[in-house]
Amino acid sequence: MKVLPSRSNGMVAQVPTRQPATAMIEIDRVSQVFQTSARKDHLALSDISLTIEEGAFVSILGPSGCGKSTLLYIVGGFVSPTSGSAKMKGKTITAPGPDRGPVFQEFALFPWKTVLGNVMYGPRQQGVRDAEAAAQSRALIEMVGLKGYENFFPKELSGGMKQRVALARTLAYHPEVLLMDEPFGALDAHTRTRLQNDLLNIWERDRKTVLFVTHSVDEAVFLSDRIVMMSRSPGRIRQVVDIDLPRPRRRTELLLDPRYQKYVVDIERMFDDGDEAGLNP
Amino acid sequence: MISPTAIGRRIAPLLACIGLLAAWQVAALALKNDSFPTALEAMRAVPAILGDKEALINILASLRRMAIGFAAAVAVSIPLGLLMGRSRAVAAFFNPLLMVIYPVPKAALMPIIMLWLGVGDIAKTLVIFLGVSLPVIYHSFEGAKAVEEKMLWSGAAMGLSAAQRLIRIVLPAALPEILTGCRTGLVLALITMITSEMIARQSGAGNILFNALDMGQYDTVFAMIIIVGAMGIGLDAAFERVRARLVRWSEPQFDMPLSFS
Numbered sequence: 001m002k003v004l005p006s007r008s009n010g011m012v013a014q015v016p017t018r019q020p021a022t023a024m025i026e027i028d029r030v031s032q033v034f035q036t037s038a039r040k041d042h043l044a045l046s047d048i049s050l051t052i053e054e055g056a057f058v059s060i061l062g063p064s065g066c067g068k069s070t071l072l073y074i075v076g077g078f079v080s081p082t083s084g085s086a087k088m089k090g091k092t093i094t095a096p097g098p099d100r101g102p103v104f105q106e107f108a109l110f111p112w113k114t115v116l117g118n119v120m121y122g123p124r125q126q127g128v129r130d131a132e133a134a135a136q137s138r139a140l141i142e143m144v145g146l147k148g149y150e151n152f153f154p155k156e157l158s159g160g161m162k163q164r165v166a167l168a169r170t171l172a173y174h175p176e177v178l179l180m181d182e183p184f185g186a187l188d189a190h191t192r193t194r195l196q197n198d199l200l201n202i203w204e205r206d207r208k209t210v211l212f213v214t215h216s217v218d219e220a221v222f223l224s225d226r227i228v229m230m231s232r233s234p235g236r237i238r239q240v241v242d243i244d245l246p247r248p249r250r251r252t253e254l255l256l257d258p259r260y261q262k263y264v265v266d267i268e269r270m271f272d273d274g275d276e277a278g279l280n281p
Numbered sequence: 282m283i284s285p286t287a288i289g290r291r292i293a294p295l296l297a298c299i300g301l302l303a304a305w306q307v308a309a310l311a312l313k314n315d316s317f318p319t320a321l322e323a324m325r326a327v328p329a330i331l332g333d334k335e336a337l338i339n340i341l342a343s344l345r346r347m348a349i350g351f352a353a354a355v356a357v358s359i360p361l362g363l364l365m366g367r368s369r370a371v372a373a374f375f376n377p378l379l380m381v382i383y384p385v386p387k388a389a390l391m392p393i394i395m396l397w398l399g400v401g402d403i404a405k406t407l408v409i410f411l412g413v414s415l416p417v418i419y420h421s422f423e424g425a426k427a428v429e430e431k432m433l434w435s436g437a438a439m440g441l442s443a444a445q446r447l448i449r450i451v452l453p454a455a456l457p458e459i460l461t462g463c464r465t466g467l468v469l470a471l472i473t474m475i476t477s478e479m480i481a482r483q484s485g486a487g488n489i490l491f492n493a494l495d496m497g498q499y500d501t502v503f504a505m506i507i508i509v510g511a512m513g514i515g516l517d518a519a520f521e522r523v524r525a526r527l528v529r530w531s532e533p534q535f536d537m538p539l540s541f542s
Contacts, residue, residue: 102435108434153530155532
């Protein structure tokens with residue numbers, strides 16, 4: 001895959017959270033209870049409040065079972081919270097909509113559609129004419145590095161390629177917020193690193209608001225402006241950490257950067273302390 | 282270039298046919314029974330039947346009933362099965378009903394249906410309809426149930442309504458499973474077609490067969506078995522071709538295709 005062009009280093013890389021920011025998503029005292037059996041309730045999320053500013057890359061980081069994906073599904077409108085509310089630009093979220101584009105760990109591509117058919121699906125649904133939707137989609141497919149694979153079916157692609165298609169498919173209908181649910185969780189380490197780099201390159205072009213769920217500390221620090229650390233049983237916010245690292249970020253430079261290393265170590269320590277305190281069994 | 286294994290796969294069913302006919306021929310010659318003609322005698326009677334106008338009209342009437350019964354069953358069963366697979370309320374309503382109907386041999390309902398609807402086309406088509414419906418409903422239901430939730434969420438995020446998701450996501454996603462049901466249904470249509478004509482002896486391929494049996498024309502009986510069997514094999518092979526084309530995007534389920542295509 002060729003290296004994607006990114007913004008020149010000469011431009012001042014502002015950390016979006018520091019700009020006079022407007023709230024894109026407001027999560028207000030959200031709790032989620034799941035009925036596990038006839039008489040047993042499981043408190044998946046407890047009293048979560050969080051504001052995500054426009055253009056921010058925010059990761060939700062936590063162990064499995066901490067409800068981080070559920071929180072993302074609530075913002076997506078796929079799941080209704082038991083109590084509390086989530087708002088997008090001041091409007092309460094009640095259903096999914098094209099302003100919030102999900103990318104799932106399971107890819108969830110339409111297997112009966114080709115790569116091009118998948119990416120065109122959203123624009124076609126929104127009434128974009130065939131020729132125009134095809135042209136836009138081809139450009140996106142090229143951007144995610146899959147030029148030449150337009151007429152392949154998903155079953156003919158590797159996991160990493162499938163996730164690239166899923167990202168292009170979501171970007172194609174221009175959501176204002178990207179909701180990424182452990183998008184690289186099912187990929188091998190090498191593919192994962194490449195997709196992280198490419199995601200950052202793509203994101204740095206237009207700086208969409210991103211809500212990114214992960215259980216990898218490295219991934220969260222590398223990508224995010226802000227990390228929301230969660231603990232489980234019940235799922236709560238433990239701490240919010242602002243990641244003050246310059247952009248555009250280069251993986252190889254960052255790995256040698258003591259500030260990056262400190263963030264990773266600090267966050268891992270915080271989770272370890274939580275373990276000792278019985279917060280993360 | 283066709284690989285040797287591909288050639289083998291193509292001619293294997295043909296060899297099986299020839300083997301079966303040869304075994305029949307040998308058995309018939311050895312037994313020397315009047316009611317068991319040899320394969321050659323039976324095959325010689327095939328052109329006679331197919332050349333007879335009366336017989337052809339009967340066979341075509343059978344095929345017409347079968348086509349109508351099959352098409353109607355598919356048209357009703359696919360939407361019903363898909364709705365059952367995606368809605369608990371619909372499933373809860375229809376499941377008990379289908380569980381009761383499922384194990385009842387549809388031919389056993391024939392006397393009642395004849396009593397109500399006579400021995401004509403309607404009664405026979407209805408039995409075919411019932412025979413085809415259940416496997417198609419079952420497979421559509423299973424297919425719809427197995428559709429990935431995240432795929433539907435992706436569609437919802439693009440702005441597809443619930444009805445659009447059912448038609449544009451659940452239906453294509455469940456198609457491989459639906460077509461498996463249709464294939465079973467097609468063979469069942471042929472079986473119920475013959476059975477219905479066996480019970481309501483008025484017209485059709487089954488009628489020719491059993492009339493010949495009554496009159497002791499055993500070569501005609503066996504020739505009809507060959508004709509009906511060939512129809513089944515032909516229909517199944519044709520359907521399998523269509524199926525394979527429609528779902529070429531899906532992950533293959535079997536290594537060895539169970540068909541003559």
